[in-house]
Amino acid sequence: MFAKIYRPTKTAMQSGRAKTKHWVLEFEAETARRIDPLMGWTSGADTSSGQVRLSFDTKEAAISYCEERALPFQVIEAASRQPQAKAYSDNFAFARRKPWTH
Numbered sequence: 001m002f003a004k005i006y007r008p009t010k011t012a013m014q015s016g017r018a019k020t021k022h023w024v025l026e027f028e029a030e031t032a033r034r035i036d037p038l039m040g041w042t043s044g045a046d047t048s049s050g051q052v053r054l055s056f057d058t059k060e061a062a063i064s065y066c067e068e069r070a071l072p073f074q075v076i077e078a079a080s081r082q083p084q085a086k087a088y089s090d091n092f093a094f095a096r097r098k099p100w101t102h
Contacts, residue, residue: 001030003026003066003071003074004026005023005059005063005073006076007022007059007078022055023055025055025065027048030048
């Protein structure tokens, strides 16, 4: 079982960053999913890939969890966000690069 450790990003429906503070450990799928011929649902025999999701307060805690259990893992670092200050008056600034039109 291969584990990946990452910090989740905010969804498109979130305005804040509430559920992005913790680290998540998920397992990669070992077998491919199959399609049920009768209903068309996808299913798989591997329960650890889609149903097991562990959350940790720190990245180091997730790494130590994997090292204690001898699990191979990969840490995925997210790109840092650069907040941009925006104001309504920037729409009418003289140095605006694109013309403001309706």
